[in-house]
Amino acid sequence: MQDNNKVKEYDALVIGAGIAGGEAALNLANVGNRVLLIDKDLTVGGKMIMLSKVFPTLDCSACITTPKVSEIARHSLITTLTSTEASDIVQKDNGTFEALITTQPRYVHIEDCTGCQLCEEACPVNVEDEYQYGLVGRKAAFIPFSIASPRAAAIDIENCTLCGACERACPTNCIDFTQTVEKFMIECKTVIVATGFQLFDPTLIPRYGYGRFKNVITSMQMERQLAPTRPFNTVLRPSDGKIPDNIAYVLCTGSRDKTVGTPICSQVCCMYSTKQAQLLMGALPMADITLYFLHIRAFGKGFNEFYAQAQSMGVEYVKGKVAKITEKEDGNLILRYEDISTGKVTETEHDMVVLSVGILPNQGITGLFKNRKLELDQFNYISQSNPLESPATTSIKGVFVAGVASAPMDIPDSILSAGAASSEAANYIRQLSVKQVEV
Amino acid sequence: MKSKIGVYICHCGGNISDYVDVNKVRESVKEIQGVEISIDTMFACADSSQKQIAEDIANKKLDALVVASCSPKLHYPTFSAVAERGGLNKYNYVHANIREQVSWAHSDNKEGATEKAIKVVKSAIARVKESVPLEPIEVKAQKSIAVLGAGVAGMRAAKELADLGIQVYLIEREHFVGGRISQLDFLCGADITGKELVTQLYEKIHKHPNVTLFTGAEVIEKGGSIGNFKVKVKITPRYIKDECNPEQLQKAIDVCPVEVEDDFNFNITKRKAIYRNYDSEYPHFPTIDSKNCTRCGECEKVCSSIDFTQKEEIIDLTVGSILAATGFDPYQPKENEFGWGIENVVTLPQFRRIINMCDNKLIYKGKEIKDIAYIYCVGSRQVEGDNKYCSRYCCTATLYTSILTHKKYKGIHSFHFNRGIRTYGKQEVIYDEASRLGDIFLQSYEYDPPVVTKVNGKTNVKIEDLLTGGKEIEVNADLVVLVTGMEPRNDCSIGDVLKIPKGRDRFYNEIHMKLRPVETVIDGVTIAGACQGPKNIMESMNSALSAAAKSYSIVNKGELALEPIIAKVDKDTCVWCGKCAEACPFDAITKVNANGKEIAEINASVCKGCGMCLPVCESDSIDMDGFTNTEIESMINVLAEN
Incomplete structure (x- = not known):
């Protein structure tokens, strides 16, 4: 719940309200700490709440994320602020922190919004829906998605024409164009950085044709097509709305690829592609699914069994790096690759191609800290100063890292990492209260 | 009998409504006597829906709640909490599973699925009518935790918990700490050796006032329940006095005539029957391998620290939570x-x-x-x-x-x-x-x-x-x-003692692979490190610290509220035949004398509500709170209707 009665003192500031930040906030609050949880997005839940199902359990992602989100929203010791960022974080001599918190205007009073969506109906502006990864449109007055938390409207002021239609339509008068940026200072004892990741932009590999060939989509776009809150209620290829029957996955798009500056493996793409392949087999029983891969990294608990299950369901795995994709007149795509198992350069036609995009660290985190330096590693993830003994510690005493902010990882590893961060943060808070900490 | 029931039917964003005609389900239950409202919803678990349900309970003065959605394993806790927030007793909530048991199971037959969903929801309504409010059982929780295994995960968890002010009993089966990592002389991506890592961790715990380390020790019995586990620890003797002379001990090792394969070096070298695995090992004195020692007495002749009079000990501990970090075998x-x-x-x-x-x-x-x-x-x-x-x-x-x-x-x-x-x-x-x-x-x-x-x-x-x-x-x-x-450890007897379930891969199983990777179905028992599945050191540390966080949250308040779903004995009809006590897997039932008559009594803090005692009771004197015979019979009646 958004809390306007802003308490200025907290035990912990958690930056990022995805699954890692959320878990860390809950762990801390459950043992009596007051937490300020902030996210720059309009909703909490991060990337996970947008997913279809999760590997290898095939649980519906929304269904297992919403209880956490709901628990966070209701927790009496957690204050959640969306559209909010922290900056100018200063560590004081006694080991505690000060931070400037900035909330961007939503132009809607969240506590009064009932989520009735009448403003959406009234708004005449259509723009691409970023929450559906551009698959469909949305209005300039909109609710991010049906299970967003808070489930309240927001005005996209950059695209808004200020026509006033939404204000007139709103039955509770919660739309308020006079809202401005809010800034205030907080004091806290510890900071957890759970700023997550961004997806690789496949236009950086022009030979795959993303952005030029309509039927080349990203794995996140496929994820949305398969999610319970999916836009089309089935899987469609963008060029003509045909239901595809021969889908290719290009793995390691933007991972393990020095030419785009990412030499490392993204750790999740093999498994999410395998999962999507299984879901597609269910959604489109007649479709052929082929995964073009370098190595299948099915390393976690239950993963290798899940990979074997996909193979036995008939998902085809072809070892070979796709060199180039070309488009035919009918919108079908030709993949050119070296089929390693035969040693031959081969071309194969598919009617839809999914690029399994990798993950990249979010930028700009180091700039949040003023008098201390938050070190990054050679891959621009937050550097873990003592990975073997205290994986959540960073170069700043009292600042801990959770989830993908420190390295690519899947959901369970993010949960474990958040557990470690919260455990160490709780201890840091305790140390501050019993003795002076050297910083 | 409840008469103002709210019924909510979830679409689960298509997971249910793609196969079950949710509107038809809603329509077919709305006329049932006692049903005040029946509503379908896209995601019952979404925060906005939860808010709506809680408001309906308050505004419409509902006296019971049914939500038909996914498996109760996932969302029973969610909706019982919603019921509570709306002002109901949470045991006046009944969960109907129309996803795992209906839409997913019958995706090939939409009509049949819809029909079954209607029956399942009707039976939940029948049960909720008979539901009775219950109050949680409040117990005190010990602010102490037993950590099993002093490998790097166990030691790390112990250190973290001790720093948080918890009394930690660190119980290691071997006579030395460090587990598998002490066998490693180089670690990938690190500038320290495995032995050095073990040393660093040991130094943080061995003088810590909140940590008691037992080596050569094993948990052989577990009783009680979350907040108050009673564990029996068997400690085997080391045969070396606490005050020992290092030079003499080295002589003792030198003179020992017994040579056996050294399993610390994976049998590529030999060691003596009195041994330490490596020089800087902790605790910092050797042990005598009683299986291979011939008691020839040569060591005693050169060393005054040897003490063959040491005996096996059994000690009893009471702890609020148990954290198992028992590792793996190659x-x-x-x-x-x-x-x-x-x-x-x-x-x-x-x-x-x-x-x-x-x-x-x-x-x-x-x-x-x-x-x-x-x-x-x-x-x-x-x-x-x-x-x-x-x-x-x-x-x-x-x-x-x-x-x-x-x-x-x-x-x-x-x-x-x-x-x-x-x-x-x-x-x-x-x-x-x-x-x-x-x-x-x-x-x-x-x-x-x-x-x-x-x-x-x-x-x-x-x-x-x-x-x-x-x-x-x-x-x-x-x-x-x-x-x-x-x-998984070849000797997994500790898992059997703690009753932690194993997966198909034989590693210990967590409650939920994705979101609850360190908690187990045994309330109060957490798992960390490679006993849950293969991990590298950093991953084990993350898991150890997570398990520490979860175990800490159980004990830190010093009190706990337990589920009141337990068995009850009808004192008038019970004639003590003892069959219930035999059937009880938790030793919760004892014979007592009540007004000159022998009857069964159930220990409320030990009973898990498993129901094993019910069917064996010949006089039908046992009933289960939360799942009474009246409730179950009302469900069967509905399900059996044509």
Whole structure:
């Protein structure tokens, strides 16, 4: 719940309200700490709440994320602020922190919004829906998605024409164009950085044709097509709305690829592609699914069994790096690759191609800290100063890292990492209260 | 009997409504007597829907609630909490599962699915009508935690909990701490050795006022329940006095005439019956291996610290939570498996010990080693055999070992017979480095593993190589290293004592693989490190700290509210036949004397509400709060209706 009665003192500031930040906030609050949880997005839940199902359990992602989100929203010791960022974080001599918190205007009073969506109906502006990864449109007055938390409207002021239609339509008068940026200072004892990741932009590999060939989509776009809150209620290829029957996955798009500056493996793409392949087999029983891969990294608990299950369901795995994709007149795509198992350069036609995009660290985190330096590693993830003994510690005493902010990882590893961060943060808070900490 | 019932039917965003006609379900229950409102909703679990349900309860003065949605395993706690927030007693909430048990199970038959969903919802309504409010059982929670296993995960968790002010009993089965990591002399991507890591952690716990370390100790019995576990710990004697003389002890080791295979070095060396595994090992004095000691008395003659009068001890502890970090065993190859049994075929753990013992030249059994063949996935991803899982750490560990051999010795050639290298995440750089050093990678087809044979004194590895389009390639190796994976502990008796369930891979199972990876179905028992599944050190540390966080949250308040779903005895009709006590798996039932009559009594804080006592009761004197016979019969009546 958004809390306007802003308490200025907290035990912990958690930056990022995805699954890692959320878990860390809950762990801390459950043992009596007051937490300020902030996210720059309009909703909490991060990337996970947008997913279809999760590997290898095939649980519906929304269904297992919403209880956490709901628990966070209701927790009496957690204050959640969306559209909010922290900056100018200063560590004081006694080991505690000060931070400037900035909330961007939503132009809607969240506590009064009932989520009735009448403003959406009234708004005449259509723009691409970023929450559906551009698959469909949305209005300039909109609710991010049906299970967003808070489930309240927001005005996209950059695209808004200020026509006033939404204000007139709103039955509770919660739309308020006079809202401005809010800034205030907080004091806290510890900071957890759970700023997550961004997806690789496949236009950086022009030979795959993303952005030029309509039927080349990203794995996140496929994820949305398969999610319970999916836009089309089935899987469609963008060029003509045909239901595809021969889908290719290009793995390691933007991972393990020095030419785009990412030499490392993204750790999740093999498994999410395998999962999507299984879901597609269910959604489109007649479709052929082929995964073009370098190595299948099915390393976690239950993963290798899940990979074997996909193979036995008939998902085809072809070892070979796709060199180039070309488009035919009918919108079908030709993949050119070296089929390693035969040693031959081969071309194969598919009617839809999914690029399994990798993950990249979010930028700009180091700039949040003023008098201390938050070190990054050679891959621009937050550097873990003592990975073997205290994986959540960073170069700043009292600042801990959770989830993908420190390295690519899947959901369970993010949960474990958040557990470690919260455990160490709780201890840091305790140390501050019993003795002076050297910083 | 409840008469203002709210019924909510969830679409689950298509998971249910794609196969079940949710509108029809709603319509067919709305006229049932006692149903005040019936509403369908896209996601009942979404925060906005939860708010709506809670408001409806308050505004419409509902006296009971049914939500038809997914498995109660997922959302029973969610909606019972909603009921409470709306002002209901949470036991006046009944959960109907129309996803796992209906829409997903009958996706081929929409009509049938809808019909079944209607029955399931009707039976939930029938049950909720008969539901009675219950109050949680409040118990005190001990602010102490037993950590089982003093490997790096266990020690790390112990340190964290002790710093948080919790009394920690750290219980290690061996006579030394450090577990598997103390056997490692180099760690991938770290500038310290495994032994140094163990030392660092030991120094943080051994003088910590909140940590009590027991070595040679094992939990042999567990009673009680969350907040108040009673554990019995068996401590085997070390036969060395606490005040000991190091010089004399070294003499004692020297004079011991018994030599046995040293399992710390994976049987590639021998040790005495009085021994320590390595010089800087902790606790810092040796032990006597009572299985192999002949009691010849030679050691006693030179050392006053030896004490054969020490006896086995049993101690009782009461703890609020138990954190199990009992680790793994390396896979032990079977006879002839990839040439196991040939003299220059070793396992990866053995090879790492060999590297540690050879300074300038890599020598094994008197021969210098230059050409090394690594065979991956031994005991993991088995085509034949039960271990279908990937052991996660071994690709990186092997490549790092190979890199190290290049740095330490001259003229090494490494051949990696792999099944697809899995250096996930940042570990990719290790693969890259090994490739740049000139290591050769050969990959076998899934069902066609490499073959190891001994030909003319050379050990030959033959493979049909996928990377060269199926060419047959042979390597004559000086040494073949079998990259053995992780297995659950061969002796998993502690899991049986704690009753932690195991998965198909035989590792201990968490409650939920994705979101609750360190909690178990046994309330108050958490799991950490490789006993839950293969992990590297950093991953084990994350899991140890997470388990510490969860165990801490159980005990930190000093009190707990337990579920009141327990069995109750009707004092008037019970005639004590003892069958219920026999059936009870938790020893919650005892015979008592009530007004001159022998009857059964149930200990509320021990009873788990499993229901085993109910069907064996001949006089039908036991009933279960929350699942009363009246409730269950009302459900059966509805389900049996035509």
